[in-house]
Amino acid sequence: GGDDEAAGAGGEASSIRLGYFPNITHTPALIGVNKGYFQTALGTTKLETKTFNAGPAAIEALFSGAIDATYIGPNPAINGWAQSKGTGLKIIAGSTSGGAGLVVKEGITSPADLKGKKIATPQLGNTQDVALRAWLKENGLNADQQGGGDVSVLPQDNATALQAFAQGAIDGAWVPEPNLSRLVLESKGKVLVNEKDLWPSGLFVTTHLIVTQEFLKKNPATVKKLLQGHLEALDYIEKNNAEAQTAANAQLKALSGKPLKDDVLAASFKNLTFTADPVASSLYTSAKHAEDVGLLKPVDLKGIYDLGPLNEQLKAAGKPEVSDAAA
Amino acid sequence: MSLLDQKTEAVVRLESVSKSYGDLLALDRVSLTVRQGEFVCLLGASGCGKSTLLSLVAGLDGITGGTLDIGGRKVSLMFQEAALFPWLSVRGNVELPLRLQGVSRPERRKRAEELLDIVRLRDFGDKRPHELSGGMRQRVALARALAQDADILLMDEPFGALDAMTRDILHDELERIWREQDLTVLFVTHNVREAVRLGDRVILLSSRPGRVIEDYPIAHERPRRIDSPEVSGQAAEITDRLRAEVARHAH
Amino acid sequence: MSLLDQKTEAVVRLESVSKSYGDLLALDRVSLTVRQGEFVCLLGASGCGKSTLLSLVAGLDGITGGTLDIGGRKVSLMFQEAALFPWLSVRGNVELPLRLQGVSRPERRKRAEELLDIVRLRDFGDKRPHELSGGMRQRVALARALAQDADILLMDEPFGALDAMTRDILHDELERIWREQDLTVLFVTHNVREAVRLGDRVILLSSRPGRVIEDYPIAHERPRRIDSPEVSGQAAEITDRLRAEVARHAH
Amino acid sequence: MPIKYPSARAGLDGASGDTTAPVADKPGVNPESAEVAGLDALELGPRRDKGALGKRVWRSAWPKFLAIAIVLLIWQIAVWSEWKPIYVLPSPATVFTDLGNVITTGDFWDGVRVTMTRAFTGFLLAVVIGTVIGALVSQFAPLRAAIGSLITGLQTMPSIMWFPLAILLFQLSESAILFVVVLGAAPSVANGLISGIDYVPRTWLRVGQVLGMRGFAKYRHLILPASLPSFISGLKQGWAFSWRSLMAGELLVIVPGALSIGVRMQQARDLSDSSLVICYIIVVLVIGILIDVLFNAADNQLRKRWGLLS
Amino acid sequence: MPIKYPSARAGLDGASGDTTAPVADKPGVNPESAEVAGLDALELGPRRDKGALGKRVWRSAWPKFLAIAIVLLIWQIAVWSEWKPIYVLPSPATVFTDLGNVITTGDFWDGVRVTMTRAFTGFLLAVVIGTVIGALVSQFAPLRAAIGSLITGLQTMPSIMWFPLAILLFQLSESAILFVVVLGAAPSVANGLISGIDYVPRTWLRVGQVLGMRGFAKYRHLILPASLPSFISGLKQGWAFSWRSLMAGELLVIVPGALSIGVRMQQARDLSDSSLVICYIIVVLVIGILIDVLFNAADNQLRKRWGLLS
């Protein structure tokens, strides 16, 4: 693993343990594993993958030294950064952008219609939750953390939210893909807000890749190779979109037994953008919003990114470099 | 046995009653009639089926063959082991049958005190069963059985764990209650003198499988004394018969 | 009591032993010496503290006052209730003490058969305790107590639930075993004749709180018969004394 | 008869516990009646409670303190050894500071109130339902054959699997949470009762039959008291199940108002705040221990009555 | 002595169960010894098992079928009434088709194998640990004072709260899952044992003391058998806890290859596939019921031995 004894010459580890979720927003990881890009790039370094169902468990595993790197959403990354006082992890690349929004019941057409309604978000204080609250505030509606206010915001896990929506127990949900598409396709929900439209360039971070600082320091060469595999996976998705869908779904099936339905898969892919750009500005803005609504203690995110290795790889491949600047 | 003279009503009637536990035959065609107000004592070797007979009469077990009829009368059984309920105080145990009969609380209390008085445990009402000696527990069980106010009283070695003196006292008390309430009593004991002291009839059961082998009518005048020559004499006679019976099986 | 002649060793020595349960004084300054090989019978009213005395000697309860010394000898106690273990067969119950002594399986089996033979339950080894009658259970408990191979045998009304004949047989057996193994026996009973039949001495306890009030040496030649005139005579004498004692308290 | 000495002295002897025997003044004098009459009254009131109480409290307290001290020590040593980074394994000091901050907010106590209300309501419901089901199942052979084994089956079902059904039946309401709690706890209660009933000694059942107990009276006066030990143990397990189910069930719906303990625990995890996670672990343990103390009090009471505790 | 009639007929009588009394040929003749000797051998072999066995199976089967039929009927009626959309409440037919598809894949059985292996390993570990802890706690008063109540406290802790600790101690491994399972189940086992030990009748303890039982022998020959009923009931509860913990714990780490039941359940939920969710509810119920059948067999065996079941 990424233990001391594994740190070889030239900053190469004998193995790397990579985490990701069996989730469509983690497509680059799914492809990279499915197509073997990571292992090819890593060469003699052994790749061990672990899958998680939720961010907190991935962070727990990362901090406990059970994994070295993981794909993860922006929220757990910020929390992990804050809890470890900026010593636990670094974001080294973007992976996925977009693919979230507010789906509501038939009959709700404007923000004003949401008054007195119940809207689910995946978890208090996560990106979608913050996005919803910020959006509500912009539209003159308030919602408190205990589920009260003009709009009742209810943190619920995705499965519960989907069921509750299907049965009419909630009026809407601000969720990421593939649940967005499933609410639309399976439960006849309507997209009231596509979060894409709220961001300047239409891009906002959904998934990125993080490593422990310790691993990054000890094994920079391995990290570079990991990034190489990551970029190759992204390349493949860009060039072979249809095959990428199939491959991602095959990996999902291998991990979870059941693939996504084709229409959901296609709709989700349409909403998602796979890019190495971590869209740093959206992370900062989102964190700012979270602080504004009191869901995050003020946290200094300076230094959370280490895009050096990524940019080296991008430069080598002749692609534009990315930036961790706020705007 | 020619007890078919129907001067009083037959209260318990067994005709060729058999009982087997699996393959073990405990009672073999026992026929026995107990009339209203009779005090019948049962004697027999250990394991010959006396307790089994009582449990059949009480309806606790089903008979394997024959007919048994008690005419739907209320039966009270005092078990061989005291079998008190540990979660109730002594008084609670005695009051329980009264409670089940729906007797009011003060009335219940009064009756229980009386009964505890009879068994000489007036001061132990608030104790719990585990705080009593073996003989005391047996007496509480007696009080509980008496509290039931049944027509037929079945008693399985009720005084086995008592000293001679306490036994004498309770003999008198039991006789008085039996008289006053016109009870029908079926009384199991190993003490032949006790049987002769108390019974109108003494029934001898054979060794397993139990069968009725003798039926002694006891004709002495009451009140009797356990150490009177009449009682001793007849007891000696019955004891000899019993010994002969048990000896036949002792290989 | 002037039994301080040390011709044989004192095996059980109680000096002013008292025992109280909470505020209830069960034994009051009991002094008693039992010598090696002696057969001592205890008589007393129900609830006078006989079982308590045995449990103190067996070390099951702590004394409240006085001194008690059994010189670290092995004690076996046969309880007033059979207290067999329901999860073991009859044979298993009898074998248990042997098992605890580390006796080998075939040896154990043999000993258990012998003991069951002694208590006349040879054919019931495979039964479970709940399939036995009250008297049979008591006999199993006796066999279990004998299996313990102790120096001091404490017996709490061991034959209370047995018919006269079975009792006689077991008297003989017990006497034989006591002789052969040179046991020291402390025997509680309510049957005065039984006490005279078996004992070297008969100790009379007063009513609660128990105190030693008489100590009768029994000098008749062994073997004795329970219905012999000597036994009857002395039993009558002791019974009278006992009645007087119990009557004093019967208000 | 001189009646005063023995009873008075018997009390003293108990207190001092010395080895001299209590003596009646004149041998042969019978203090029985007075003593017995006197002691019943005595036993009702608390006796020798001054020094003994302090001693008893101390006897039950020191092992707890020692255990806590040992745990804290090991924990602190693990922290000192820098086995894991401080943000993964925070020091006891950090955690207790955090805990202090948490429990001094009124909000927290509101949450505790909300959660405890749900826990007790759900548990009581579960006890009622479980008792009825347990009694019926143990009474009717066909019912036992039909659903006896289902009870354990239901017990093994993770609470979250009931969410769809809960939402289906109760939408997102308090009732949905209670539904999950009841489904979690009732089987335990029922199983405890069934096991207790199955092991009621046959003699007692026969006594009951002779006393003419039928139907409800039989349950009231015989079956329930006789199976109480097992029932209480079932209740204890049922409580644990109901609490666990509640912690999951509270995530089902957030009723506007105070944040329940279940939600707070989840949030502590979501924030990857190990110190806060440990805080809530401690909170849940303390609540569990307090409830256990209640159960134990009931249990000891019972054992004392049954003569199993001296 | 004529020895053949009584024992031969006794067997016949048992089989025919008629109401005529078995009679010895000549009154006064004693068939005791032969009969008793004969019956011991007889009782070892199964008796009257032909017709009776079929009858017994049927007696325990029809209520089950009836119960299932009733549930299916209510369900189908709910579906027919179109109370909820079909994708929320699928029809039994859909579910059973799905179930058929699921259980005919080898993959599913691999998953069952993985999960059952974990369940049994974890449970066995929990039993060993729980038994040792239970025995120690019930034996040593200070230990009980120290951690007795903690046992229930631990029981109430939701499994997910142990995840951080599990990962910390065991990384992402099978051991981490087992850790969660053991923490879930061991307290139940311990509590069952403690409650059993606490209620061992005092007389038996005294018998044990007189027989000179000490230490391990006392546990082996007295305490364990005497507390077995409560212990088994604790095991049953422990199994339920361990299974629930396992369902949560399996989400901790997904070992590539066969998908465990816990993961499959979660995924069925994640996919909002109600039919699949119900499939897995059925699977878990069936497993739970099968395990309960095992426990019941043990329990009935025990009750028969104790003379509580005729």
Ligand SMILES: Nc1ncnc2c1ncn2[C@@H]1O[C@H](COP(=O)(O)OP(=O)(O)OP(=O)(O)O)[C@@H](O)[C@H]1O
């Ligand atoms: N539940 C049972 N199962 C099997 N056999 C039994 C059962 N109860 C009693 N027996 C057997 O039936 C026979 C008669 O038993 P019972 O208890 O009636 O004897 P008893 O006359 O009361 O003896 P005792 O004087 O020793 O109490 C015994 O051989 C006993 O083993």
Ligand SMILES: Nc1ncnc2c1ncn2[C@@H]1O[C@H](COP(=O)(O)OP(=O)(O)OP(=O)(O)O)[C@@H](O)[C@H]1O
């Ligand atoms: N565990 C106990 N707790 C409280 N009191 C007890 C306890 N055991 C016995 N006693 C009391 O001690 C006294 C003596 O009891 P013990 O059992 O020794 O009498 P006993 O002589 O054996 O009587 P019996 O002949 O009836 O068996 C009784 O009054 C009884 O109530």
Ligand SMILES: [Mg+2]
């Ligand atoms: Mg009997």
Ligand SMILES: [Mg+2]
């Ligand atoms: Mg006694």
